[in-house]
Amino acid sequence: MKKYFFCYGVFIFLVFGLLTGCKENIDSVKNQSTSITNISAKKSTNQSTANQAKELVIKRDDVTGVRGVNTDKELLIAITVPQIDRFQLKTIEKNVKEELKKKYPDYKIEVSTDQKIFLELDILERKLEEGKAGEKGLKKEFGNIKRLMKEEA
Template sequence: MNKRVNIGLFLIVIIGLVSGCAGNQNQFATTNDANIVKVHTSKPIDQSVANQAKEKVIKEEEISGVKAVNTDKELLLAVKVNQFDRFRLKKIEKKVKSDLEKAYPDHKIEVSTDSKMYLELEQLEQKLQKDKTNMKTLKKEFDKIKSLMKEKA
């Protein structure tokens, strides 16, 4: 009787482990099909530099998401880094910044890997997308995010 209970418990544990691990097969598969939302506005707030920068940066294999907003002379960009690459945040941030400085020499570029900056830029992108901001408000929020980025550095 006791031997049957032990065998039954052993089988239940094995079945539980096998079924629990079977669903996570694609958990570690790296996909670079992150959605990039291109910001288009009907007002004269041109976001083409930010859109081009997002396309360029998302091609990096360690980056899973990008948010960016630009003014006429500055570009703020926040990246979401894949979980296993988080140990190299500073290195990734530096590489992205240098690549963008080469591509856009006439813009002052700030890059962050901080998730708060990512969320702040995402909110600003959404406001721009919905045309709920003007140049004055954009500049004010842009400067606020820029000062937060410098504070974190």
Template sequence: MKRMLIICIFLLIASGCGQRAQTINPLQVGEEAVVPQHEADEAKQILLSMEEVLEVVGVSNEKDIYLAPRVKQFDRFHLNDIRKRGHENVKKRFPDYTVHVSTDKKIFIELGKLEKELKQRTISKKRYDAKLKDLEEKMKG
């Protein structure tokens, strides 16, 4: 009986530690948006290539790229390092752009909403610029 209990506990622990490989493709906004999003789409792919990143949302505007990755639960202990490496990887590809990377969940949600509005063309350029300015302030502080 004792042996059976130990085996059951071991199996529960082993099954809880397994991680499933997920392939999540970010929303590709591209040309359909009010403001073309090619840079943001490419930057999202760069961040997704990082092992710790599960999902990425992001937008771009003129010479700015705003990104928010969602990382694996265990890797949340290393958010500063993930942000820094993500920023460096994107900056290598887009040296003339100002890159903003945030792992804040609230920023992730807001950027996701903005991404969808761009894709659906339900936002004006003026409102888009105002939202980005607001997001940039939240990312700084």
């Protein structure tokens, strides 16, 4: 009789261990914050267009992070997408670009899903926020990032 109780106890312990060990971590996906950085418009270069564009793009379900910078006539946006949507990068990029062109017809818009461009725009955003990049620095960095986008295309 003691042998059966021991076997049942071990069986229940193993089942409980398997059930708790194989549970999906759904909470981490739900709590994942969207990644967006607003750049202050009080600095020497007005980034309100980029901020509005980022707010528009981050509302999409297939976008998890947005970085963007603008000059007088151009707008560069880099986006990150969830792992599950990686096979549709070009489609997502095209849809975001069309959406932004409708909203900002006066701007030449470039959209990228490349992680390198995302990181470069993040660095440029931080420089603008801290006031380390003026109008000349913005145009120089902007040109470098555009060149990087063309190289990888």
